[in-house]
Amino acid sequence: MQQQTNQTYIQSATPDTTPDAQEVSSAPNDFTVTMPKLWNQKNLAAYLGKSTYWCERARWAGEGPKFVKIGRCIRYKPEDVLEWLEEQTRRSTTDNGGAA
Template identity: 45%
Template sequence: MESELLTAAELAAKLHKTAPALAQWRYKGIGPKFVKIGSGVRYRASDVEAWLDAQTRTQTGQVVPSV
């Protein structure tokens, strides 16, 4: 299966965030999975969709059990 690769700038625009915010997420391990390619990073569209699905909540105070 082939998935579109997004740059940090492209993903940041889609999520209404900044590229530095995504860098912080990568550092903290809280954002979508990413692929390190040379000195840059790319995000698989399928990984972003999976991450977004995991962020879905039905209540504002809902806590997701940690693994």
């Protein structure tokens, strides 16, 4: 059996188990939604080869990847991390990334 690590599937409730059965009666019973996996700070640090302290400092300074705050929890979307990594690409050590 192949285990999926990047995505979680949520199956919708069937019409007979919801209070508003008329609203969902047109939805198929096998309707699924693909939810992105969110990384915590430890996942991000491991992926980048950095410390969790670096992740905190970069977040506080506005220098790291975009993040999602859910209550007191900080989470990162992998696609935001990849986008941030692309923005970090430089041609030389004197290249400041296009800033004047």
